Amino acid sequence: MNSFVVSLNNKKFNVEIDGKGNAILGGTAFPYQMKIISGNLVLLKFNNKIYKIPYLNKNGNFKFLIDGFPVNTQVRTKLQEELQKLIKEKASKKKGDEIIAPMPGLLLKVLKNSGDEVKKGEAVVILEAMKMENEIRSPIDGTVKKVFKSEGASIEKGEKILIIQ
């Protein structure tokens, strides 16, 4: 019997795989059949329906496409889940707000530099992606503490651009 914790849309589910062809979810045992067709295609038979599901897996973060809908989940074993809780408790000290690139693009302009005061909603940088200029605004009132990127830099989605405190 293996136990897992699956997160989906901010909800957590406990799943047990009993080794006899059942997955136990919310107290119900669901018989299933699964076949991995290729590196990113899997068949799951469940509730009298065969799902043909394309998927990507990055370290337990799954992206599925089910009937045209994207579904993202994160899976941990019970043990990993408990470790994660401990880590989170330690790391909950706040370090100001980071401006993270919401999309990949070119950093066209840095409007606020280190030491500048900013108001909530004020544009701090302009990011150009797919021919559109996008103003990225400050989520808080504060002072720019550090700027990590300079104008003209290519930026990946999720990269830190600057910190406001």
Add this chain to the structure above:
Amino acid sequence: MFKKILIANRGEIAVRIIAACKELGIKSAAVYSEIDFNSMHAALSDEAYFIGPPAASQSYLNIDKIISLAKKIGADAIHPGYGFLSENPVFISEVEKSGITFIGPSAKSVEMMGNKTAARTLMNKHNVPIVPGTTQTIKTIDEVKEEAGKIGYPVMLKAAAGGGGKGMRLVNNPDDLQSAFDRAKNEALKAFGNPDIYLEKFIENPKHIEVQIIGDKFGNYAHIFERECSIQRRHQKVVEESPSVFVDENLRKEITQAAVKAAKACGYYNAGTVEFLMDKNKNFYFLEMNTRLQVEHPVTELVSGIDLVKEQIKIAAGEKLSFSNKDLTLNGHAIECRIYAEDIHNNFAPSTGKIEYHSVPSGPGIRIDRGIETNSVVPVYYDPLLAKVITWGKTRYEAINRMKRALAQYQILGVTTNTELFTYILNSNDFLNGTFDINFLENVLLSEINGLSSTEISKQTEEAAVILSALLKQVEMEKLKTGVGYNGKNKWVEQKYE
């Protein structure tokens, strides 16, 4: 007829033009940038030529390179597709000076319509109704303030050379003018190489209705009905259909005749589109003319039976228009959904990456125009349009249901797409009743969707995803433990999980 056509574009429209060339028995020559070596259009065409670095300015927008290439390879015509150089009069005249035929209108027509302020003046003169505003460009912020005050807020700042929502800003009050003016000018300069801006009265909650027109070089004109393109976000169309449920037989007659008048006014030939804004009382105003093939041309093809791209090629080659309006009947209803690489839950941020899995729907009434397949790369350099799903039905209702089936079966994995957005659109009452306007998606539907942090899914889908996650995780753990893959010859693994 031409022997070889150079296609100065990429993506789904290049693929579409290659199809027309093949059907006409004409050789197609593609151009590709460094990052497009692995692309559908380059591999599908009869010949493919490297054109430069990924940045469009150095490849798909490089006029000298494209024309000298066309001469070198013996192409007798160039098809520009849409976007890129398609509405650039300098390009068109350079092409024609070099003895190659441009598949599209004359440079002069494009110039007359491409400059929005000149076009407004021209339409006014030919009794095609225009939106109130300036017919001159405005250079300084003081001028903008003065004119905006005269017209009355809200106003629209628009690029005189523009289109497609670039260099366009809505301004609600004088405080926002300066920043909007700067952004609009900057974007206009970048997108069109021209920073000129003009001002228009903002028509509240209009519909966007456009008319497909076509003309040959002998002065014959036809319209191919209207398209309803009001489902837009930031002036980018998302869903288009033909016909419009808002347009009855009489209105159709009026608006299509106005469109033909507009085309005649600039001595137009080849395929073009006259765009109108239509208010609640069904008054329509000339918005602009798109002097090229439109992204949404397939809906017109499906309800008319006309192959617009082949017609374009034949007209450019000097043939007469193969039909007139009395030969055309409006047959059924067609809808197009544009599949963009963007994340609707993250402010529509563009998504880039490799297509890991791609499976297209098929069956009655479904057409997919696309530039992607499995292992294609979606780069940051170009437009995020990946594919167009077009469905046809005897009725609008049938076309909508076919669209729902098609979208549920269209699987694209690897980049985030906007596919989910159509579920909300196609099920909304405003869409079903035809009562939507150009602000419906952005102001009404998106605010509802923004309440959802992610996709709303059924309980059964949720259960399937949860169980599958656990199963795949278990397979991964076993793989680490035993070094044997799930599909390997380890009997124990198979017994345990199947």
